[in-house]
Amino acid sequence: MESFTSLEEYQKMSLLRFTTAGSVDDGKSTLIGRMLYDTKSVFQDQYDAIKETSERRGEEGVNLALLTDGLRAEREQGITIDVAYRYFATPKRKFIIADTPGHIQYTRNMVTGASTANLALILIDARNGIVEQTRRHAFIASLLQIPHLVICINKMDLVDYSEEAYEKIKSEFRGFAAKLDVNDVEFIPVSALVGDNIVNESENMPWYKGTTLLYHLENVHIGSDHNFIDCRLPVQHVIRPYSDEYHDYRGYAGRVAGGIFKKGDKVMVLPSGFTSKIKKIDTYDGEIAEAFPPMSVTMLLEDDIDVSRGDMIVRENNVPDVEQDLEVMVCWFNDRPLQPRGKYALLHTTQDVRCIIKDIRYKVNINTLHRDEDDKFIKMNDIARIVIRTTKPLFVDSYRKNRNTGSIIFVDEATNETVGAGMIIG
């Protein structure tokens, strides 16, 4: 409790964003409900409300899954439609859960939730083992380069807490994951319904020597999830106060997308290529010596050069690729399929340009990871490798190197909808 009430302790907490994925009925809502309940993140009035609903529906006990229900249609149909964000904290960390639906038609939601996550939690029903959805979720987690993966093998109570069942799924998953680009994978046998190994250690599985899910979430090392090597500051907004006190002030406001900028560093501005030195890194609370991700700062340069939104401040000896032709892995989000030769608006860092789809190289079969070079019909929830050309050069890194400078979204120019998400291949 002290960590929540003492400001000093509260400021020691770090932030972990994670996404949850599972197929229908594998107990994802129950797991989240259980985590919220066992960490005492559920308020009395919320609990009373779900208790009443459980009783009205004639359910046995209080259905913790109801804690995650949101929209009317979701409650009526007993499903999750859209990404919902949930919050809880322990004395060590604050957690943001991007709770994404497991239905096949909503894969775009998992991609959305995964885009900002440090960790992905994938649920597998111990009775069913690895299913098509599991493969899809693991592939998306690797495609989106989520640094940490946790596989929760759920409903262990329904397989008599069998170590054999757990080991079988574990080895099957490892075999599949070998083909994927994932580094840190953890397996935890749980029962969300009963509460085994979620927050409290299970007495039913003495053979399991690992940690509980919550312990893992609290302790997984996230300090190196940002890129601290390649300095990138996409300029968001130019601050010009027009007041007597700050007459010549020109501050380049932005969120550091990579690297560590220091006062006095020699920098280059793209696309102009002009060089200068960092005169000052400013914030409302005063000048700071260094800026690094994910800080929002205002940078002032020694020389009076022309810098505006969409430009990028980088180190002279470490520049991103300046490119108009890009190879991209795209996940399509819209009812209207990707149009070969089609033109789209494209957002990248603080740039807003247009692009043309020049080629569709292949579509990925998410279940087999097979590349199909003949199927160029890219519809909603499909993942494909494409080639695009932009109207203006972008300042990019590969997505693997930097999620901030390697990601793009496609916008339909007729409807303004976000129709696709792209990861740049370096």
Added chain:
Amino acid sequence: MKYHINHLRELEAESIFVLREVAAQFQKPVIMFSGGKDSIVMTHLARKAFFPAKIPFPLLHVDTGHNFPEALEYRDNLVKELGVKLIVGSVQEGIDTGLVVEETGYNASRNSLQTAVLLDTLEKHKFDAAMGGARRDEEKARAKERFFSHRDEFGQWDPKNQRPELWNLFNGKKRMGEHFRVFPISNWTELDIWQYIALEEIPLPSLYLSHKRKCFIRDGVILADSEYVNLKPDEKIEEMTVRYRTLGDMPITGAVLSDAATVQDIIMEVATTRITERGGRADDKRSETAMEDRKKAGYF
């Protein structure tokens, strides 16, 4: 772990990023300012985002005419200090001109009238982005809200058809007549807000701290006595020691019995309390999906 910022500073950096995106992507943005702690924190973050320049947005207050006087006084002082323009959308004026019709009966409130007046004011001033201090942890429908939330020309929210929001790429593109609601503090929790208020020493309206007030109890909610309420025969006015956890309209905002006289006391109370902050809002108790319904109609 030298290159690490704590979670409050990370939330702050995220909110500042969103506020700067609004300034860059929209022609005529506005901050919806209610005088409540969330809009106060949002306005404080806007000040940080554009320092040393002034906040490049006016503040918009939808005045139901049923406000706590303390909240209005706080609003006027803040506007003066920031040097920004204040725009007031008046529900009373809406009633007078026939835009909206006043509710009647014991549970009459002007809360639902706010939506029409808000939309009317946004339209009149041609605002294309209205920033609100809503948080996703507040309520189940809000848990599904985007940072940049697209609204059609009727100001409606279509929760099943929201734009996916990835990485930190915010799509603010829209057609003529459409606008956006933007929620820069989406990811903050109630406790984050209070800890940040303590950290930054942000002044608040006195209503948030414990005080003596003449109140009565209706449906389990402690309400302030004011000229805007009609007492039922069995309702009695009593003096109570209370404070507010949220500030809405006087006739519908529930107080809590509390001795918390400082921000630190409030933090203690929030950390141990077992009732959500909106638990005291009669407007959410109208039905299980009251917030979803109001949001679809254009409430923020």
